[in-house]
Amino acid sequence: MTRPRVVIAGLGDSGLLTAIHLSHHADIIGISSRPGLVSGKELGTRLTQPDEWARDHWISFDRYRRLDSVRTVHGTLTGVDLDARHVQVLAADGTATEEPYDVLVISTGVTNGFWRPAGLLSADEVAASLAADHARLAGAASIAVIGGGPAAVSSALNTATTWPGTRVDLYFPGERPLPHHHPRAARTLLGRLSELGVGVHPDHRAVVPDGFACDRITDAPVAWTTGQDPVRADVVLWTIGRVQPNTSWLPHELLDERGFVTVDPSLQVSGHPGVFAVGDVAATDPLRTSARNRADKLLAHNIRAELKGKRLRDYRPRRGLWGSVVGVQPNGLEVFAPNGRAFRFPAWTIRGLLQGLIVERGIYRGVRRS
Numbered sequence: 001m002t003r004p005r006v007v008i009a010g011l012g013d014s015g016l017l018t019a020i021h022l023s024h025h026a027d028i029i030g031i032s033s034r035p036g037l038v039s040g041k042e043l044g045t046r047l048t049q050p051d052e053w054a055r056d057h058w059i060s061f062d063r064y065r066r067l068d069s070v071r072t073v074h075g076t077l078t079g080v081d082l083d084a085r086h087v088q089v090l091a092a093d094g095t096a097t098e099e100p101y102d103v104l105v106i107s108t109g110v111t112n113g114f115w116r117p118a119g120l121l122s123a124d125e126v127a128a129s130l131a132a133d134h135a136r137l138a139g140a141a142s143i144a145v146i147g148g149g150p151a152a153v154s155s156a157l158n159t160a161t162t163w164p165g166t167r168v169d170l171y172f173p174g175e176r177p178l179p180h181h182h183p184r185a186a187r188t189l190l191g192r193l194s195e196l197g198v199g200v201h202p203d204h205r206a207v208v209p210d211g212f213a214c215d216r217i218t219d220a221p222v223a224w225t226t227g228q229d230p231v232r233a234d235v236v237l238w239t240i241g242r243v244q245p246n247t248s249w250l251p252h253e254l255l256d257e258r259g260f261v262t263v264d265p266s267l268q269v270s271g272h273p274g275v276f277a278v279g280d281v282a283a284t285d286p287l288r289t290s291a292r293n294r295a296d297k298l299l300a301h302n303i304r305a306e307l308k309g310k311r312l313r314d315y316r317p318r319r320g321l322w323g324s325v326v327g328v329q330p331n332g333l334e335v336f337a338p339n340g341r342a343f344r345f346p347a348w349t350i351r352g353l354l355q356g357l358i359v360e361r362g363i364y365r366g367v368r369r370s
């Protein structure tokens with residue numbers, strides 16, 4: 001019997017996990033503009049400890065055991081024909097191809113600041129950007145972090161920890177950072193920032209210069225719509241959550257007014273059986289939480305159910321954000337639950353237990369050493 005053909009459009013955090021769950025059940029073709037998993041997670045440690053970050057967050061596809069039977073294509077999706085059921089791809093070597101599918105998973109994520117750019121990247125380009133961002137911050141006497149979300153808090157805390165002689169300031173609109181996390185989580189991290197001497201500046205909303213997409217680190221003075229005097233620093237990190245869904249290759253009929261993919265609770269694209277979306281690109285709920293809430297498992301279940309004509313299950317989003325905010329620290333990894341309470345994996349458990357057993361074996365079902 002021929003196996004169904006599943007095309008996974010975007011092999012980032014959610015697409016990769018979906019491919020892993022389905023690899024024993026279907027012929028999988030994964031298409032990605034990156035040469036491996038280059039996660040968008042943990043910006044602070046990416047900037048301050050790029051080698052450690054890369055060990056856990058930048059992993060070539062051939063190291064995942066469960067991807068051995070998956071064909072990966074390094075290239076850019078340029079279109080989809082929903083009637084003929086194929087996607088169009090411009091491969092990294094310049095050839096244009098079509099990949100037919102029985103099931104299509106849209107998991108192309110979002111573009112978000114200088115660390116999650118749009119477009120095709122080679123391994124050398126990924127390495128160069130990690131090194132260049134790190135060098136720029138290491139050489140700065142002052143760093144201004146603009147934004148109050150997890151990427152901003154993580155950047156402020158990790159730069160202050162790594163370079164204690166550098167002046168670090170965090171500017172955000174509103175009373176407190178992490179507005180979508182439980183207040184208890186924000187309080188805990190604000191306490192840490194103060195201990196590290198980070199300048200914390202609430203009620204600062206930056207003027208985003210005309211035409212600036214927040215896609216690079218800058219050093220020009222920052223002005224405020226909230227009336228304060230402009231601020232200057234050697235390095236300005238724009239982490240203001242200006243996300244742009246990677247959906248320019250999709251027809252408008254699949255998208256909501258902001259360009260995210262409209263899905264039913266089952267993650268099926270509304271009105272298009274056999275087409276699903278997951279991760280940051282999927283308009284599941286206001287915070288689009290399906291990646292962090294691990295909806296990849298539910299999606300794999302629903303794809304198998306659809307292929308067998310069975311009933312699909314619904315994704316139930318959690319209301320607030322949760323998880324790790326600042327990544328691995330010298331005393332371990334703190335994970336904030338939805339109620340804001342932190343659970344800490346002590347430092348001695350990080351490599352063997354957490355990374356080796358829980359993440360590499362449990363979540364990814366086997367990752368070869370590099």
Ligand SMILES: Cc1cc2nc3c(=O)[nH]c(=O)nc-3n(C[C@H](O)[C@H](O)[C@H](O)COP(=O)(O)OP(=O)(O)OC[C@H]3O[C@@H](n4cnc5c(N)ncnc54)[C@H](O)[C@@H]3O)c2cc1C
Nearest residue numbers: 010012013014033076077108109246279280291292323324
């Ligand atoms: C296991 C896990 C744990 C998490 N833990 C946390 C946590 O503790 N705290 C937290 O804040 N968040 C956490 N998250 C969520 C995380 O912050 C993001 O939500 C997640 O990285 C988004 O994944 P994604 O697959 O939607 O997008 P991405 O990982 O960005 O993947 C999209 C991929 O598609 C590719 N692509 C885009 N356009 C094209 C195109 N045209 N052609 C080809 N390829 C394209 C991109 O290059 C990229 O590789 C977690 C997520 C997971 C899966």
